[in-house]
Amino acid sequence: MPPIVSINRVSKRYASGHQALTDVSLDIAEGEILALLGPNGAGKTTLISTICGIVTASSGTVTVAGYDNVSDYRKTRELIGLVPQELTLGAFDTVWNSVSFSRGLFGKRPHPALLEELLKELSLWEKRDSMLMTLSGGMKRRVLIAKALSHEPRILFLDEPTAGVDVELRKDMWRLVERLRQSGVTIILTTHYIEEAEEIADRVGVIDGGRLLLVDDKNRLMHEMGRKQLEIELKQPLAALPAGLDRWDLSLAGDGSRLIYTYDTQARSTGITALLQAIHDAGLSLKDLKSKQSSLEEIFVDLVNMKP
Amino acid sequence: MNWHAVRVIYKFEMLRAWHTLLQTILSPVISTSLYFVVFGAAIGSRIEQVEGVSYGAFIVPGLIMLSLLTQSISNASFGIYFPRFTGTIYEVLSAPISFYEILLGYVGAAASKSLIIGTIILVTAGFFVELRIAHPLWMLAFLILTCVSFSLLGFIIGIWADSFEKLQLIPLLVITPLVFLGGSFYSVEMLPPAWQTVTLFNPVLYLISGFRWSFFEVADVSVGLSLFMILLFLAICSAIVWWMFKSGYRLKQ
Ligand SMILES: Nc1ncnc2c1ncn2[C@@H]1O[C@H](COP(=O)(O)OP(=O)(O)O)[C@@H](O)[C@H]1O
Ligand SMILES: [Mg+2]
Numbered sequence: 001m002p003p004i005v006s007i008n009r010v011s012k013r014y015a016s017g018h019q020a021l022t023d024v025s026l027d028i029a030e031g032e033i034l035a036l037l038g039p040n041g042a043g044k045t046t047l048i049s050t051i052c053g054i055v056t057a058s059s060g061t062v063t064v065a066g067y068d069n070v071s072d073y074r075k076t077r078e079l080i081g082l083v084p085q086e087l088t089l090g091a092f093d094t095v096w097n098s099v100s101f102s103r104g105l106f107g108k109r110p111h112p113a114l115l116e117e118l119l120k121e122l123s124l125w126e127k128r129d130s131m132l133m134t135l136s137g138g139m140k141r142r143v144l145i146a147k148a149l150s151h152e153p154r155i156l157f158l159d160e161p162t163a164g165v166d167v168e169l170r171k172d173m174w175r176l177v178e179r180l181r182q183s184g185v186t187i188i189l190t191t192h193y194i195e196e197a198e199e200i201a202d203r204v205g206v207i208d209g210g211r212l213l214l215v216d217d218k219n220r221l222m223h224e225m226g227r228k229q230l231e232i233e234l235k236q237p238l239a240a241l242p243a244g245l246d247r248w249d250l251s252l253a254g255d256g257s258r259l260i261y262t263y264d265t266q267a268r269s270t271g272i273t274a275l276l277q278a279i280h281d282a283g284l285s286l287k288d289l290k291s292k293q294s295s296l297e298e299i300f301v302d303l304v305n306m307k308p
Numbered sequence: 309m310n311w312h313a314v315r316v317i318y319k320f321e322m323l324r325a326w327h328t329l330l331q332t333i334l335s336p337v338i339s340t341s342l343y344f345v346v347f348g349a350a351i352g353s354r355i356e357q358v359e360g361v362s363y364g365a366f367i368v369p370g371l372i373m374l375s376l377l378t379q380s381i382s383n384a385s386f387g388i389y390f391p392r393f394t395g396t397i398y399e400v401l402s403a404p405i406s407f408y409e410i411l412l413g414y415v416g417a418a419a420s421k422s423l424i425i426g427t428i429i430l431v432t433a434g435f436f437v438e439l440r441i442a443h444p445l446w447m448l449a450f451l452i453l454t455c456v457s458f459s460l461l462g463f464i465i466g467i468w469a470d471s472f473e474k475l476q477l478i479p480l481l482v483i484t485p486l487v488f489l490g491g492s493f494y495s496v497e498m499l500p501p502a503w504q505t506v507t508l509f510n511p512v513l514y515l516i517s518g519f520r521w522s523f524f525e526v527a528d529v530s531v532g533l534s535l536f537m538i539l540l541f542l543a544i545c546s547a548i549v550w551w552m553f554k555s556g557y558r559l560k561q
Contacts, residue, residue, distance in 0.1 A: 077402060091394070
């Protein structure tokens, strides 16, 4: 199946001279959930804005469902819904009018039944006649989601959807995302909360300094990039590592009462058996053993630190 | 053509006036009445007639133009500036809509509003003086052309402005003086010769003159010239808008 969104060597330099994106290429498959991870200023919003047509790329092309997003912008934009990062909403409009406005803007005839269903799903139905300016931040975020979905997009962009959002809305949002996924909607979300990507994404892209550092299947990424740590608790604390143990990647923690051994899960041999033997030979006695898998967060930090 | 989009933008902009309906209708009615009290009654009693027309009636076209110009500019400039200011413009920019459809929605609504206000002033004036419209179709043509071209100017200002001060600047510093010095309340012939020449460089003079001709068949300059000037103004504004859209000026990064 051809990708629903194809980004081909896109770079963006703002008028200020700031290079926000450098040579980004990425294919997004129809129906997948892709998380774009990156610290503040990485270029996530710029990348999304470029696909949606708000920002013009300095070079490179974007196609959506096979159409170029500049020359065939009507066809590409019709398919896309965007929930922006900032709470950008008017003031003197009601929730209902605002959502109806969005639907019309995207060229769809009025469909009150559909909007009613959408507002109910987002717990906005009771607020439909409220002025936007009277809503709380969380409610505004819900309105923005309703606006983005009002024209039944096939692709949904969520730009940092859970930044500063309460637990309730977070749950509602993930339920909605799940329903949209079931109906085949492609979802691209940006976040700097790694647990979020870990929880819901199929694939993860890591972006930093305007470069896409990698894109991979989430599970494979965690498997391949993942390291494990073995935590060895000792009966007597150590002042320094005994001489016999320096050929392992060991560190001392907890005032010398714990040894931390980091190893690669992909290595042919983990070296654990030999290490335990060496610890025994050094005359140390063990109190406890624990092992843990590194999280996506640690993988991410490693990646960002690794870049030149 | 994305007519649904044009419709919702137009409706949104018209609703904005609806929320302040009382103000939208009352303020032109009150200010027109005040002008009549001050100019028509106080000054008019001394001037009596200008070029065979009673002074009270003579100032009606100028009064309408004054409101039309300021209303068109402020409505259209605010309409596009505000979403830029709040950031909600992202939605319009990411929608499957061409710049010309955006223009049609915003400028169409602003022009409609001024047209309605112009009509209200005309009707209000009818209560104070006896009005005679010699060429109703020409009057309508001048009315519509003025509303459209100055709404277009307002739209340009709304895109150019990057602060509320700038938004107010042009109407305040440029348009209001031009209107007052453009023969709204007097015939150019009443001025000393040197000032008559200076006034000929005021584009608003041609608007008011042509518009007044459609009422009373008296004009400071020929009607053809008036029409030419307003079409020229329309063409210049259109060209600026075309360039703004083509370059993405202050809309797209
Ligand atoms: N309109 C703009 N003009 C100049 N620089 C910008 C503009 N928008 C964003 N930037 C810069 O581009 C970089 C990427 O921004 P952004 O895409 O918003 O990052 P993210 O969404 O990942 O936080 C940042 O350094 C930001 O300051
Ligand atoms: Mg961002």
